[in-house]
Amino acid sequence: MNRRPQPGGSFSREFLAEAETLLEEAGSCLDALDGEGDDPNPAKVNALFRTVHSLKGVAGMVGLAGIAEASHDVETLLDDVRMGRVAPAPATFAAIRVGVEALVTLVGRVAAGEESPALGESLRVRFDAALREASPDPLPGLPVLPPDLDASFSDYERHRVGEAARRGKGLVLVDLDLDFDSFDTGLRSAMAEASAAGELIGTFPGTASDPSRMAFRLLVAVPRDVDTAALGRRCAALRVCILRSVAPPDPPIPVPSPAVEPAAEAAPQVARGLVRVPLEKVAALVDLAGDLALTRGALGRALRRALAGAPDRSARYEAQRAFAQLDRLVSALGPTALSLRLVPVETLTARLGRAFSRTATALGKEADFVVQGVETEIDKVLADELADPLLHIVRNALDHGVEPPEARLAAGKPRRGRVVMTVAPRGREVVLAFSDDGRGIDRDAILKKARETGLLSPNAPDPRDPFSLLFRPGFSTAEAVTEFSGRGVGLDVVAENLARLGGRVRVRSTPGAGTTFEVVVPMTLVLLESLVVRVGDLRFALPGENVLRTLEAEPDDAEIVDGTACLREGGRAVPLARLDALFGLAPRAGRTGPESIVVAEDGERTAAFVVDSVEGVWDLLVKPLADSVPRLKEISGVAEVPGGEVALALDAGALLARVHASALAGRAAA
Amino acid sequence: MTAGDLLAFRAGGERFAVPLDRVREAARPRRITPLPGAPSWWSGVALVRGEALGIVDVAAAVGLPPSPRRPLPLVVVLYGCDHALLVDTIDGVEPFPAGQVAPPPPGRGALRGVVAEEGGFLSLLDVDRFGARAET
Amino acid sequence: MTNPVRTRRHVLVVDDSGPARMLIRQALDGWARRNGQRLDVVEAENGFEALRELPRAPFELVLTDVNMPTLSGLELIRMIRARPEQRGLPVVAISTERDAEDAQRARKAGADGYLGKPFEAEAFDRLLDELLLSPRTPEAS
Numbered sequence: 001m002n003r004r005p006q007p008g009g010s011f012s013r014e015f016l017a018e019a020e021t022l023l024e025e026a027g028s029c030l031d032a033l034d035g036e037g038d039d040p041n042p043a044k045v046n047a048l049f050r051t052v053h054s055l056k057g058v059a060g061m062v063g064l065a066g067i068a069e070a071s072h073d074v075e076t077l078l079d080d081v082r083m084g085r086v087a088p089a090p091a092t093f094a095a096i097r098v099g100v101e102a103l104v105t106l107v108g109r110v111a112a113g114e115e116s117p118a119l120g121e122s123l124r125v126r127f128d129a130a131l132r133e134a135s136p137d138p139l140p141g142l143p144v145l146p147p148d149l150d151a152s153f154s155d156y157e158r159h160r161v162g163e164a165a166r167r168g169k170g171l172v173l174v175d176l177d178l179d180f181d182s183f184d185t186g187l188r189s190a191m192a193e194a195s196a197a198g199e200l201i202g203t204f205p206g207t208a209s210d211p212s213r214m215a216f217r218l219l220v221a222v223p224r225d226v227d228t229a230a231l232g233r234r235c236a237a238l239r240v241c242i243l244r245s246v247a248p249p250d251p252p253i254p255v256p257s258p259a260v261e262p263a264a265e266a267a268p269q270v271a272r273g274l275v276r277v278p279l280e281k282v283a284a285l286v287d288l289a290g291d292l293a294l295t296r297g298a299l300g301r302a303l304r305r306a307l308a309g310a311p312d313r314s315a316r317y318e319a320q321r322a323f324a325q326l327d328r329l330v331s332a333l334g335p336t337a338l339s340l341r342l343v344p345v346e347t348l349t350a351r352l353g354r355a356f357s358r359t360a361t362a363l364g365k366e367a368d369f370v371v372q373g374v375e376t377e378i379d380k381v382l383a384d385e386l387a388d389p390l391l392h393i394v395r396n397a398l399d400h401g402v403e404p405p406e407a408r409l410a411a412g413k414p415r416r417g418r419v420v421m422t423v424a425p426r427g428r429e430v431v432l433a434f435s436d437d438g439r440g441i442d443r444d445a446i447l448k449k450a451r452e453t454g455l456l457s458p459n460a461p462d463p464r465d466p467f468s469l470l471f472r473p474g475f476s477t478a479e480a481v482t483e484f485s486g487r488g489v490g491l492d493v494v495a496e497n498l499a500r501l502g503g504r505v506r507v508r509s510t511p512g513a514g515t516t517f518e519v520v521v522p523m524t525l526v527l528l529e530s531l532v533v534r535v536g537d538l539r540f541a542l543p544g545e546n547v548l549r550t551l552e553a554e555p556d557d558a559e560i561v562d563g564t565a566c567l568r569e570g571g572r573a574v575p576l577a578r579l580d581a582l583f584g585l586a587p588r589a590g591r592t593g594p595e596s597i598v599v600a601e602d603g604e605r606t607a608a609f610v611v612d613s614v615e616g617v618w619d620l621l622v623k624p625l626a627d628s629v630p631r632l633k634e635i636s637g638v639a640e641v642p643g644g645e646v647a648l649a650l651d652a653g654a655l656l657a658r659v660h661a662s663a664l665a666g667r668a669a670a
Numbered sequence: 671m672t673a674g675d676l677l678a679f680r681a682g683g684e685r686f687a688v689p690l691d692r693v694r695e696a697a698r699p700r701r702i703t704p705l706p707g708a709p710s711w712w713s714g715v716a717l718v719r720g721e722a723l724g725i726v727d728v729a730a731a732v733g734l735p736p737s738p739r740r741p742l743p744l745v746v747v748l749y750g751c752d753h754a755l756l757v758d759t760i761d762g763v764e765p766f767p768a769g770q771v772a773p774p775p776p777g778r779g780a781l782r783g784v785v786a787e788e789g790g791f792l793s794l795l796d797v798d799r800f801g802a803r804a805e806t
Numbered sequence: 807m808t809n810p811v812r813t814r815r816h817v818l819v820v821d822d823s824g825p826a827r828m829l830i831r832q833a834l835d836g837w838a839r840r841n842g843q844r845l846d847v848v849e850a851e852n853g854f855e856a857l858r859e860l861p862r863a864p865f866e867l868v869l870t871d872v873n874m875p876t877l878s879g880l881e882l883i884r885m886i887r888a889r890p891e892q893r894g895l896p897v898v899a900i901s902t903e904r905d906a907e908d909a910q911r912a913r914k915a916g917a918d919g920y921l922g923k924p925f926e927a928e929a930f931d932r933l934l935d936e937l938l939l940s941p942r943t944p945e946a947s
Contacts, residue, residue, distance in 0.1 A: 205888030
């Protein structure tokens with residue numbers, strides 16, 4: 001198990017990704033703990049403890065002993081705080097912060113290519129010096145608890161029970177008896193309720209009423225003024241659980257000194273004017289809006305038919321007016337629902353900014369990160385997926401672009417470097433550009449390297465864009481780092497990740513003046529409203545913007561114009577094609593009555609397609625298919641339809657071109 | 671993990687193997703969607719961890735009867751390939767066989783070779799050529 | 807040669823860190839290969855998932871991280887020990903600690919074995935030999 005990390009290997013990449021996340025979490029835990037006084041929220045201390053602990057684990061596993069040791073020291077100090085061996089004084093948290101900063105620096109050194117960085121001076125020595133006087137008040141006796149519970153306490157739980165007693169808090173037991181199918185939802189909700197009411201000290205097995213059910217018992221410390229009956233009601237109101245009893249706290253423990261009331265834990269789920277909504281709920285809303293739009297269409301058609309023969313003119317008028325109103329509302333609902341998924345790009349840039357300053361510190365660079373266009377909105381899913389590749393580009397700009405302060409001064413540049421990130425929508429794409437004012441990339445060095453490593457054969461002409469070689473696997477070798485400006489480490493992975501999102505990355509550079517990485521991701525990934533149709537066993541997704549309308553038509557509604565089946569649409573005949581025939585699928589047997597038809601256009605051409613049925617309108621994430629996968633060129637990608645089915649995404653332009661080409665051929669033959 | 675280790679699996683009743691270091695993971699996508707216009711040995715496309723992968727039917731690609739469509743098909747995802755392999759079952763990791771590697775029998779493209787073993791032979795797939803040049 | 811067909815033995819790996827789960831899986835694969843065993847390794851990212859997975863297959867071993875958010879490894883072990891049908895299931899606690907105190911804590915919570923991360927391959931194998939190959943668990947072959 002003691003394998004060495006391989007520089008640039010997937011292991012060290014995974015380690016960096018994980019360490020990054022953990023340290024970021026540690027940072028926000030520390031920020032949250034700031035100003036909590038001497039009774040910090042134990043859940044936050046625990047969360048901090050866990051992140052540092054996990055970092056130690058991962059570092060140890062990949063053989064980074066220096067980081068493992070430093071994490072261990074921070075973890076030990078946190079454990080002392082948790083267990084009440086060290087008082088949670090400001091000096092303590094200052095020391096913890098020093099420790100976390102040191103870890104950030106060490107991880108930064110790994111990112112910069114160092115094999116196994118370690119601290120010169122052990123953190124323990126520093127901590128011992130800083131915390132000589134921080135020892136806690138003695139604990140009073142423990143409250144009396146059910147013996148089976150008491151016997152299974154961990155040391156930490158025992159300590160927290162004592163601490164609750166010392167602070168004059170009450171203890172509450174919540175018994176949960178949950179259905180197996182939904183126990184995790186129920187348990188999580190009850191845990192959340194318990195944490196909101198006080199401190200969830202531990203989760204214990206309960207006694208289930210039936211072996212097929214799951215029983216838990218939560219031990220919660222609550223401030224004395226908490227209405228335990230209300231807590232019980234809230235837990236019971238979770239519906240997914242049955243509350244058996246809320247044991248009253250054992251006789252309130254006498255408090256020796258006036259209890260310090262903890263600051264009310266108003267974890268703001270609701271910030272001013274903003275509501276946090278889980279992504280799934282938004283997705284459900286978008287689905288409903290799509291369904292509603294389809295139903296509106298069907299209702300409109302039915303209404304027209306029904307009203308045509310209605311003698312009561314005023315009733316007809318009323319119905320038409322009401323439908324027009326509905327039409328307007330439904331049309332407005334779709335885009336509004338979709339826009340809920342958009343978030344300002346700021347959530348992403350803030351994260352990049354934090355990584356930027358950490359990397360700069362670790363590398364001894366002085367530089368500012370400037371962001372333009374933070375108000376640009378992007379899809380939440382896209383923001384999450386983009387974080388990793390963009391972090392890599394930012395780190396790369398600092399590591400290999402921006403020079404150290406002395407070198408910059410010597411080159412006649414300002415001492416502080418700059419990396420400017422610009423975000424802007426461009427047509428159907430979003431452009432995220434990162435420009436540094438660093439040393440630039442030497443294109444001749446790239447070409448030389450590419451020829452040496454065999455990426456380019458010795459006699460091949462120079463490629464038009466030599467910088468694209470940076471993104472080729474195999475280009476980024478450790479030697480490349482020392483030989484020239486060293487761009488390229490892991491960039492193949494960046495390009496691969498972006499390609500997965502249907503995006504691309506390009507580099508422009510002027511030696512001595514700087515480099516720009518331009519990442520372009522398609523808007524279509526952000527939101528591609530699609531009409532999903534079924535043909536046989538297959539589902540196809542057509543971009544919503546290409547769909548003119550859907551209708552039902554009798555087979556004899558088609559007419560033959562110049563030897564081609566056509567449909568009368570808006571006063572002109574448009575070619576009518578069967579999608580199953582176009583794709584060489586077996587036609588459905590025994591079909592009678594009206595057929596479902598989709599009329600599509602691409603601005604130039606219009607055509608109508610017979611499908612088996614129209615399934616719905618959804619906001620789909622279309623994944624591109626690699627070119628090496630053989631298929632009809634009308635199929636551009638794949639998308640998951642809510643419910644787990646997979647739809648083949650159609651390229652409307654290619655599809656229309658094909659129908660028109662065969663219509664022309666038919667006309668020529670006729 | 672030594673360089674020569676193989677991942678062995680079964681398809682169409684025969685045993686095949688690919689180099690272990692090319693294997694990213696084995697996955698069970700919910701289903702494989704047929705791709706109109708693709709050659710017969712392409713089973714279709716599937717989403718694996720959100721990535722759209724072409725799926726090559728190993729059995730059909732070497733000239734055996736194509737694998738029947740079934741729910742939760744088993745696929746082997748490879749590094750450096752845009753396609754994954756549809757297999758019946760996975761036998762596991764095995765050391766490179768000791769026997770002599772013989773050239774593939776005629777009509778069976780995209781194999782590096784075959785090794786005789788108890789009860790039959792083990793076909794070594796040529797991962798890179800497999801999607802493009804399998805025999806029909 | 808082909809491996810004799812052997813019943814797969816189900817192992818549950820619980821850890822909130824992806825790389826850690828991967829390393830444990832590798833160690834399990836290595837052990838299985840050396841001992842001619844076939845394992846079906848199921849991964850769970852947290853205690854909830856683990857509790858949900860447990861009744862789904864005849865697990866013969868659980869390897870769990872100790873420090874996990876929301877429901878810790880020790881809490882998970884306590885839960886396993888309280889369920890009659892899982893009471894005898896061998897559980898190994900894995901933690902970064904190496905000191906005796908932590909091992910004792912895990913034992914007290916009901917763990918059958920304890921491993922410190924990073925674990926030595928030999929220690930891992932010894933523990934697996936003991937828990938999966940000893941006569942008290944029937945040989946599945």
